[in-house]
Amino acid sequence: MTEPELTPTKPATEGLPALEPALPGDIALSDAAGAEIYGEEKGAGLALRAPPGASKLVTLLWMLPGALWLLIFLIAPVIVVLVVSFFTGTITGFKEVFTTSNYSAIFSSSSTYLSTLEGVARNSAIVTAVCLVIGYPVAYFLAVKVKKVQYAFGLFLIALAPFFTSTLIRAEAWVPTMAINGAVNSILKDIGIIHHPLGILLFSNFAVIVALVQLLVLFMVTPIFFQLAALDQSAIEAARDLGASGFRVFMNVTLPLTRAGIMIGCVFVFVLSMGDFATYKLVGGGSVGSIGLNIQNLVSLLNYPQAAAQAAILVVAMAIGVVLLLRFAKLQDQV
Amino acid sequence: MSQQLRERLSKIGLGVWFAAFLVFLYGPVLVMLVLSLQSEKGGSGFPAVGLPSGYWYNYLTGPNSSAIRSAVVVSLVLALIVGVIGGALALSLIMAYRRMSRRTATILLYVVLLALMTPGILLGLGMILWWKLLGLSPSLYPAGLGVHVVWALPFGFLVMLSIFNRYDVAVEEAARDLGASVMQTFTRVTLPIIWGGVFGAALFAFTLSWNEFERTLLVSTTNTLPLEIYGELTSAALQPNLYALGVITTFGTILIVFLMLIAVALMVRRTARTQAAAFQTDEEAVTLAEQARAAPALEGA
Numbered sequence: 001m002t003e004p005e006l007t008p009t010k011p012a013t014e015g016l017p018a019l020e021p022a023l024p025g026d027i028a029l030s031d032a033a034g035a036e037i038y039g040e041e042k043g044a045g046l047a048l049r050a051p052p053g054a055s056k057l058v059t060l061l062w063m064l065p066g067a068l069w070l071l072i073f074l075i076a077p078v079i080v081v082l083v084v085s086f087f088t089g090t091i092t093g094f095k096e097v098f099t100t101s102n103y104s105a106i107f108s109s110s111s112t113y114l115s116t117l118e119g120v121a122r123n124s125a126i127v128t129a130v131c132l133v134i135g136y137p138v139a140y141f142l143a144v145k146v147k148k149v150q151y152a153f154g155l156f157l158i159a160l161a162p163f164f165t166s167t168l169i170r171a172e173a174w175v176p177t178m179a180i181n182g183a184v185n186s187i188l189k190d191i192g193i194i195h196h197p198l199g200i201l202l203f204s205n206f207a208v209i210v211a212l213v214q215l216l217v218l219f220m221v222t223p224i225f226f227q228l229a230a231l232d233q234s235a236i237e238a239a240r241d242l243g244a245s246g247f248r249v250f251m252n253v254t255l256p257l258t259r260a261g262i263m264i265g266c267v268f269v270f271v272l273s274m275g276d277f278a279t280y281k282l283v284g285g286g287s288v289g290s291i292g293l294n295i296q297n298l299v300s301l302l303n304y305p306q307a308a309a310q311a312a313i314l315v316v317a318m319a320i321g322v323v324l325l326l327r328f329a330k331l332q333d334q335v
Numbered sequence: 336m337s338q339q340l341r342e343r344l345s346k347i348g349l350g351v352w353f354a355a356f357l358v359f360l361y362g363p364v365l366v367m368l369v370l371s372l373q374s375e376k377g378g379s380g381f382p383a384v385g386l387p388s389g390y391w392y393n394y395l396t397g398p399n400s401s402a403i404r405s406a407v408v409v410s411l412v413l414a415l416i417v418g419v420i421g422g423a424l425a426l427s428l429i430m431a432y433r434r435m436s437r438r439t440a441t442i443l444l445y446v447v448l449l450a451l452m453t454p455g456i457l458l459g460l461g462m463i464l465w466w467k468l469l470g471l472s473p474s475l476y477p478a479g480l481g482v483h484v485v486w487a488l489p490f491g492f493l494v495m496l497s498i499f500n501r502y503d504v505a506v507e508e509a510a511r512d513l514g515a516s517v518m519q520t521f522t523r524v525t526l527p528i529i530w531g532g533v534f535g536a537a538l539f540a541f542t543l544s545w546n547e548f549e550r551t552l553l554v555s556t557t558n559t560l561p562l563e564i565y566g567e568l569t570s571a572a573l574q575p576n577l578y579a580l581g582v583i584t585t586f587g588t589i590l591i592v593f594l595m596l597i598a599v600a601l602m603v604r605r606t607a608r609t610q611a612a613a614f615q616t617d618e619e620a621v622t623l624a625e626q627a628r629a630a631p632a633l634e635g636a
Contacts, residue, residue, distance in 0.1 A: 063428070078453060134356065145346045159357065165584065166561055166564075166581075167546070169584060175573065176379060183366040271454075272454075275454025278549060299553055314457070
């Protein structure tokens, strides 16, 4: 009466300690990568081999605390946002009377919500693309060009370290860097490239994009790095032996084999930048709107139903963005 | 151009790209470091005045910074609790995950990923609305604690998953075959092998809670350190004391993370060695059998 044996995720790569799935994305990555590289049934890549004596009661007991916690502090709040978005607003909050006026307010002609959303979506798309362009070569360098696994990992950890510090402080650090009297302006002036400091560097859309790229680029590098590191080198050698040039090997072998990592990175960066709030506030300086800022303002005005409706539409927009991203990837696949 | 030369050039080119990437990542923090070392007359921008001086670091111990110091205490206590709960929940969830049918496991995984992807401001909003519906008023405990653990849990879960990916379940089978109960197998076999992962998950949770801002903003009525920093950033003129604070928290966090990663790496190596030894000799199995026999009181049904 044993469970069907499920295959492990990846071959245990020697010298790669189990640090990797400490990182977001890797889990889904190993899922997709396993399925792709080893031709397994999708999903099998994640399963762990069941321990002996797995009675239902024991499983349930292990599950209970975590499940309750996630139910109370994750699932319920998300559902409540959706529910309250259909409630009627009052001066002190809301009353439980159904209405769609919160949504019609968003779609009315006087509302700036949709143009803000459009701006945030455009920024998020740009940030995602820039992260990919910057991040892929970084991941490629670490995983493929650095021959010693220990060095590759050491360098990767150095790149990863800032991720663990406060996004607030990392966003704040851009202020003295990009301000009129900031580091970039004074360096550019000292080496004679500009004569007057550039004002566009801070409190602008440009600044928001730069700061978001810096905050989120590791969500792109990480899944691609791990997929490249787990890549079966024999496929590349085979292509080489058959006479393909380095560029062709990359385009026809390496890139398609890392598509899952790219997609996971893109989804993470896109979703996280859509919901961003602190960067827009600190680096955008109020000149650039974001839905996160809108929501915070509405909450301080106690207009909860409107805030909930804006949050709900944000989530819908994020979902549409993710679906489009995945579609796009499928399309590439067929070409 | 020969193949070798091209290979070499691409390596150098990518190396330069990586170096530039590190400058991009660390540059702003270094700017903050330089400006935090100014003297009393220093301002928020360049040119830097009176380098180097510890004035703004001393400032943090002075009377003007008492709000910051009490926020540090609030954050520290919260992060410790989140660390303990986060580590424990990551452990119990992975223990359940290992035993689930594949379909349930997939659902759990999606919920964990949802925790990672839900925008912080949305979760904060949901939390205050949910608490209002229940007739409670949101505060740091338990609402703030709750969302902090939710934020930390996916990372801890992924750490545990990586540990179990390199874990050979045969040691548990051996213990069971030799008569150990489910409880004994967990406390005497499983836990000693994987505790490093639990510790890693807890430290992750600590770090993430210590830095958490967006989820706490709407929920908490008490200022955590990030909330205090945010308040000072958005209300008063920027002073180098905040740069000094940023430098301390940044390098402090990096230090913690590195220590943690080293600990986990050592742990993983030990796990592999212990397990390898178990299969090369029968000693381990004998010890387990003796342990199981020595504690009949614990034997469950």
